[in-house]
Amino acid sequence: MLNNFPLWPDQASTMASRVDALYIFLLLVTGAMALLVFACVAFFAARFRHRPGVRAEQIEGSNALEITWSAIPFLIFMAIFGWGAFVFFQERTPPADAAEVYVVAKQWMWKVEHAEGQREINELHVPVGRDVKLIMTSQDVIHSFYIPAFRIKQDVLPGRYTVEWFRATKPGVYHLFCAEYCGTQHSGMVGSIVVQQPADYEAWMNGASTGPLSASGEKIFAELGCSTCHRSDTQGRGPNLQGVFGKPVQLDDGRTVTADENYLRESILDPGSKRVKGFQPIMPTFQGLVSEEQVNDLVAYIKAISLSKPINGAKTSANRAVSGDSSDTEGQTPPLPSGSKVQ
Amino acid sequence: MQNEAGADGLTAVHEHHGEAHAAHNPALLHHFAAPEQQRDAASLGMWVFLATEIMFFGGLFCAYLVYRRWYFPSFAAASKSMDAGLGATNTAVLICSSLTVVLAVWAAQTARRTLLIGSLILTMIFGLAFLGIKGKEYRDKFEEHHVPGVSFSFENVPVPGHPGEYANPRHAQIFFALYFVMTGIHALHMIVGLGIFAWLLTMSWKGRFSPQWHTPIEIGGLYWHFVDIIWIYLFPLLYLIDRHA
Amino acid sequence: MQPTIPHPMIPQPVFPEAAEQKNYLNEKYGAWSWLMTTDHKRIALLYLLSITFFFFIGGFFALLIRLELLTPAGDLVQADTYNKLFTMHGMVMVFFFLIPSIPAVLGNFLVPMMIGAKDLAFPRINLLSWYLYIIGGALMMHCMLTGGVDTGWTFYTPFSTGFTNTKIVEAGIAIFIAGFSSILTGLNFVVTIHRMRAPGMTWSRLPLFIWAHYATSIIQLLGTPVIAITIVLVAAERALHLGIFDPKLGGDPLLFQHLFWFYSHPAVYIMILPSMGVITEIIACFSRKRIFGYHFVAFSSIAIAVFGFLVWAHHMFVAGISVYSALVFSFLSYAVALPSAIKVFNWTATLYKGSIHYDAPMLYAFGFLGLFTIGGLTGLFLSALGIDVHVTDTYFVVAHFHYIMVGGAVMGYLGGIHFWWPKISGRLYPEGWARLAALIVFIGFNLTFFPQFLLGYMGMPRRYYDYSHMPEFQILNVMSTAGATILGVGYLLPMVYLLWSMRRGKPASENPWNAAGLEWKTASPPPTFNFDEEPVVTWEAYNYDELDAPHKEEVPVAK
Amino acid sequence: MSEHAKSSPLKMYFGIWITLLFLTYLTYRVAAVDLDPFNAAVALTIATVKATLVALFFMHVWHASEKLTKLVIVAALFFLLLLLGLTMTDYATRLWS
Ligand code: HEA
Numbered sequence A: 001m002l003n004n005f006p007l008w009p010d011q012a013s014t015m016a017s018r019v020d021a022l023y024i025f026l027l028l029v030t031g032a033m034a035l036l037v038f039a040c041v042a043f044f045a046a047r048f049r050h051r052p053g054v055r056a057e058q059i060e061g062s063n064a065l066e067i068t069w070s071a072i073p074f075l076i077f078m079a080i081f082g083w084g085a086f087v088f089f090q091e092r093t094p095p096a097d098a099a100e101v102y103v104v105a106k107q108w109m110w111k112v113e114h115a116e117g118q119r120e121i122n123e124l125h126v127p128v129g130r131d132v133k134l135i136m137t138s139q140d141v142i143h144s145f146y147i148p149a150f151r152i153k154q155d156v157l158p159g160r161y162t163v164e165w166f167r168a169t170k171p172g173v174y175h176l177f178c179a180e181y182c183g184t185q186h187s188g189m190v191g192s193i194v195v196q197q198p199a200d201y202e203a204w205m206n207g208a209s210t211g212p213l214s215a216s217g218e219k220i221f222a223e224l225g226c227s228t229c230h231r232s233d234t235q236g237r238g239p240n241l242q243g244v245f246g247k248p249v250q251l252d253d254g255r256t257v258t259a260d261e262n263y264l265r266e267s268i269l270d271p272g273s274k275r276v277k278g279f280q281p282i283m284p285t286f287q288g289l290v291s292e293e294q295v296n297d298l299v300a301y302i303k304a305i306s307l308s309k310p311i312n313g314a315k316t317s318a319n320r321a322v323s324g325d326s327s328d329t330e331g332q333t334p335p336l337p338s339g340s341k342v343q
Numbered sequence B: 001m002q003n004e005a006g007a008d009g010l011t012a013v014h015e016h017h018g019e020a021h022a023a024h025n026p027a028l029l030h031h032f033a034a035p036e037q038q039r040d041a042a043s044l045g046m047w048v049f050l051a052t053e054i055m056f057f058g059g060l061f062c063a064y065l066v067y068r069r070w071y072f073p074s075f076a077a078a079s080k081s082m083d084a085g086l087g088a089t090n091t092a093v094l095i096c097s098s099l100t101v102v103l104a105v106w107a108a109q110t111a112r113r114t115l116l117i118g119s120l121i122l123t124m125i126f127g128l129a130f131l132g133i134k135g136k137e138y139r140d141k142f143e144e145h146h147v148p149g150v151s152f153s154f155e156n157v158p159v160p161g162h163p164g165e166y167a168n169p170r171h172a173q174i175f176f177a178l179y180f181v182m183t184g185i186h187a188l189h190m191i192v193g194l195g196i197f198a199w200l201l202t203m204s205w206k207g208r209f210s211p212q213w214h215t216p217i218e219i220g221g222l223y224w225h226f227v228d229i230i231w232i233y234l235f236p237l238l239y240l241i242d243r244h245a
Numbered sequence C: 001m002q003p004t005i006p007h008p009m010i011p012q013p014v015f016p017e018a019a020e021q022k023n024y025l026n027e028k029y030g031a032w033s034w035l036m037t038t039d040h041k042r043i044a045l046l047y048l049l050s051i052t053f054f055f056f057i058g059g060f061f062a063l064l065i066r067l068e069l070l071t072p073a074g075d076l077v078q079a080d081t082y083n084k085l086f087t088m089h090g091m092v093m094v095f096f097f098l099i100p101s102i103p104a105v106l107g108n109f110l111v112p113m114m115i116g117a118k119d120l121a122f123p124r125i126n127l128l129s130w131y132l133y134i135i136g137g138a139l140m141m142h143c144m145l146t147g148g149v150d151t152g153w154t155f156y157t158p159f160s161t162g163f164t165n166t167k168i169v170e171a172g173i174a175i176f177i178a179g180f181s182s183i184l185t186g187l188n189f190v191v192t193i194h195r196m197r198a199p200g201m202t203w204s205r206l207p208l209f210i211w212a213h214y215a216t217s218i219i220q221l222l223g224t225p226v227i228a229i230t231i232v233l234v235a236a237e238r239a240l241h242l243g244i245f246d247p248k249l250g251g252d253p254l255l256f257q258h259l260f261w262f263y264s265h266p267a268v269y270i271m272i273l274p275s276m277g278v279i280t281e282i283i284a285c286f287s288r289k290r291i292f293g294y295h296f297v298a299f300s301s302i303a304i305a306v307f308g309f310l311v312w313a314h315h316m317f318v319a320g321i322s323v324y325s326a327l328v329f330s331f332l333s334y335a336v337a338l339p340s341a342i343k344v345f346n347w348t349a350t351l352y353k354g355s356i357h358y359d360a361p362m363l364y365a366f367g368f369l370g371l372f373t374i375g376g377l378t379g380l381f382l383s384a385l386g387i388d389v390h391v392t393d394t395y396f397v398v399a400h401f402h403y404i405m406v407g408g409a410v411m412g413y414l415g416g417i418h419f420w421w422p423k424i425s426g427r428l429y430p431e432g433w434a435r436l437a438a439l440i441v442f443i444g445f446n447l448t449f450f451p452q453f454l455l456g457y458m459g460m461p462r463r464y465y466d467y468s469h470m471p472e473f474q475i476l477n478v479m480s481t482a483g484a485t486i487l488g489v490g491y492l493l494p495m496v497y498l499l500w501s502m503r504r505g506k507p508a509s510e511n512p513w514n515a516a517g518l519e520w521k522t523a524s525p526p527p528t529f530n531f532d533e534e535p536v537v538t539w540e541a542y543n544y545d546e547l548d549a550p551h552k553e554e555v556p557v558a559k
Numbered sequence D: 001m002s003e004h005a006k007s008s009p010l011k012m013y014f015g016i017w018i019t020l021l022f023l024t025y026l027t028y029r030v031a032a033v034d035l036d037p038f039n040a041a042v043a044l045t046i047a048t049v050k051a052t053l054v055a056l057f058f059m060h061v062w063h064a065s066e067k068l069t070k071l072v073i074v075a076a077l078f079f080l081l082l083l084l085g086l087t088m089t090d091y092a093t094r095l096w097s
């Protein structure tokens, strides 16, 4: 598992080389600065060591020097800041068409649900060359989903979703760590990321599956009676949920918010806090009635009916892309997985 | 007490502390050169302490600001359940106590013993009245089950100005949590203030203060006014969110 | 006057000429005269004792941590025990050792003397703050002995408020009380520096040590109250389930982090600024020079204190704050690095054309320069957003802050203790041993913490007690553990020879280093009210040209 | 701080006192009036006026204090604003909630 270069972590995602480039730049710049300082100190200490009869020369200071050694470091700092911010931006902006994986953290394990329905514990299988977006939440305390070989990390919070994404570039098995201290078995909350060639991945995919998340979501949607209010016509007491995901929503208090995953989640668990304009506050809260996994299923379902026109949870956009259905070229569907696109 | 010898010829007999000043001012501590220095130090010390107090309450104001933005409807509903009349009365009580404090300082400056003692007593009475009213409000909240915890209940309370909408009990509970922490800590400061004023009262009774030296009254007064100012903010923030309609 | 009964705790003079001198140490005897003292110098010694105690407690935990990490498997202690170990290590080291260390020991001892005052402005408050420290410390000890805490020193919610059943509230109260002690120390310094300066001691004649302490006090005064109220909220949340930090009840766990770091980031400057002050004095003295760019060094201390309040969320880049906010805080983190850079450059420039002596304090100062620079520069890595995402919560961070806190702040503290030891104790320490100790500390330190940078970039998360899934991390961990034992020896050595020197060391003259500064113009050890007559300052700070003027004899510096 | 040279400041003290009581009454009444977005602003402005009056006249910041006192106050308020303001850079720009 170790690369041929010891003391250096594997580079297995598109982000890894970008972070490493910045890191090496910083090593060089700060190394040069440190060497400069140390060389001056060492040279002065040797050259001006005390000799009997030789007195120190008093120097008050020099504004020109002070300005120089404030301005130059400042410029260097700004370069570092800018570059760091740039990389961060990429880290924080998942491509719109990434495949989605739901992650639920709990003391002390990772539960992973692929949009297609595969469930894993402390493992995550992904194909090479494919953008994957993790939609994560925690059942209890704060955890952090860390894959050193991908150079990505994101805290996983209870009560909301956080998101991170990557595109794996090298098949292999990589460490998954929980990086935020979460209690007794924090150091046991580790697992593996299995990056596979698309063909292997598909073979794995076709193994046992309980059906897509959106399908379970559809079932729950009916069981909990959501569908009594949210109907696909305009007769319901609640808004029609088709096409809501990703769109701006006008709220009763005048604000407009984008219906992202967190919004859907909040609408289910805490409907009162953001009320859609023109509707009565009649939706009951489902806090405590649904598990984190069920919320994920519902969110996946609502997203599915937003993204693809025919509402039959069995065939979601995400599902189609993974199974290699290349006929769908619409903007919202993910690109093809292709082993040859490994960078 | 006395240091006879330094390591070298610098040695000189240290002036025996305080004696020269002791005549006017028994309270001059001997590491100070002059009474003014001592008074200025004390007053600066109190001001700096008040600066730390601002930050102490600042943490609470920060939490308040965050949740008020998030949960405005429930905060408004919860705020409306408060007795603003009592809150306003308490504000007035504190303002009166600030007046008597400032009178006490003035009395000390101008050597008016009766006024000094009277003002201090009045201040304490106002302070106690404030705590009494606060106590009654706490009891009311307790009876209404508005104290956060297992017995908390805030069901079906309408949001002011939004007919048909009800406060979210969980959000209202955060309001009440902040309410109790903020007013509780404020009340704790009042109790400390009462202790300080009880001490000032005994000192005044014994005639310890003079127009030359009454620093404790001044800095005790600063503290009291500060606690008053905190309340001046707590009142609108807690009692007057969206009260109309 | 009390009869002079020899006290076993107090070193008795061995030399007859010293026997006659009255000083703060021998003026009164008996435990009571120490416990009830309002003399800032005696209070400093009380702090010295208690802080040393906590340093060894914290160090003891560190050794256990390192032993556990010697092997990948979690074999020495249980998982919960390990979690308590690093928590108590962090809490003790931060709140009961490093934050009070230099201010409460050297600052207490020197601030009044350096500005020509007889004492701090509020001597009784000063004593009170020691008692608060002791009460807080006792509570912390009690907490540790009856089970301890396992949240990490950062107390993150909702783990601390709802998921652990260890003694959070008790530890919180202990830190609350110690925080109060810290506030009172800062308050005393600010008022003293404003009100008690001797005639002629203008702001630009103040030693830079004073400027550093002034800046430190600002942070103590304005930052500490926020952690205090945060602790109150955590305790209340834990006891009553208010929901302020609990997402299940509508609260936001990140609010806790904001409030916590609003104090705890500036707090790291409480730890480093006084050390910078010490280093400045040492460098000036042992290069026999006025500090290069006095005003820049002075104002950079204030700038660090103020900017220090602007950067706290750089500890939260991956915690879930908004991207915009992360950008702002990353940018501001670079703003706070600038004044530190200015200091490093000015220290270096001070050496230029100096007359440099290699006494032990100066060796510590060199060590500080090197290690602080490395620690600080790695701070730049952490505040670069793109890199922090990878290295946050790994050993990279652990290495970063140990480089600054142990390599920087503790080095400065030890350097300062050596530098002023003649003044404090009236005795000289053995120079050869001291140089050896400085060398051992430097080597041991680097061996301990440099490998952790590599570990961190390789991805080893912090607060892991068991790394059996990643045995590739072992070699570096073994190096680190080996270093820690060397480091431990390096810290024990000064303990031994400094204690030894209290009885056996050569008596120190008034000014053994021929150093500038008012504290050197009175006896060693000083009399109770510091000066026999109120000093009047007519010279500039760091007037080494006058001290070394040729008409005077060359003053022997190295022994 | 104390200025006993001056004539009796009692009138001023009582004047401030009446003003403060009036402002309390005002803030209480104005809260019942619908000023839609401005209710909070008005309430806080009144509170600030009151606090300023107490500080300036009852705490003698206006007449008897040296600059340093003012500096301490301004510094404390500045840091309070930093705490609130920089925290809001996060809360005001989060995409969620
Ligand atoms: C005394 C303690 C101390 C000090 C002084 C500092 C100083 C700095 N720290 Fe550090 N830090 C800690 C103690 C300290 N830190 C601790 C304890 C933690 C972890 C807490 C925890 O999670 O448990 C931490 C964590 C920490 C983090 C969060 C890491 C994470 O958890 O993800 C960050 C991120 O920005 C950071 C940055 C900085 C920066 C930029 C400085 C700057 O102030 C450094 C400035 C100094 C220099 C830059 C060096 C000298 C300059 C030059 C020689 C100039 C020339 C250079 C160039 C031109 C390139 N620190």
Ligand code: HEA
Residues within 6 Å of the ligand: C055, C056, C057, C058, C059, C060, C062, C063, C065, C066, C086, C087, C089, C090, C091, C093, C094, C097, C098, C151, C152, C153, C154, C398, C402, C405, C406, C410, C448, C462, C463, C464, C465, C480, C484, C487, C488, C489, C491, C492
């Ligand atoms: C001032 C601060 C300070 C200091 C001085 C130190 C000193 C040391 N620290 Fe610590 N450290 C922290 C502050 C500090 N640390 C903080 C804040 C954390 C984070 C905690 C958290 O995650 O919550 C941390 C975490 C931390 C970790 C990470 C734990 C983890 O994440 O799992 C490690 C691991 O190596 C470590 C090691 C050390 C070592 C080897 C020393 C050495 O320098 C210590 C050397 C001293 C000695 C070895 C003492 C010598 C004494 C004896 C030999 C006598 C024996 C004792 C008795 C008889 C009682 N520290």
Ligand code: CUA
Residues within 6 Å of the ligand: A107, A108, A142, A143, A144, A178, A179, A180, A181, A182, A183, A186, A187, A189
């Ligand atoms: Cu989960 Cu650490």
Ligand SMILES: [Cu+2]
Residues within 6 Å of the ligand: C264, C265, C268, C311, C312, C314, C315
């Ligand atoms: Cu920081």
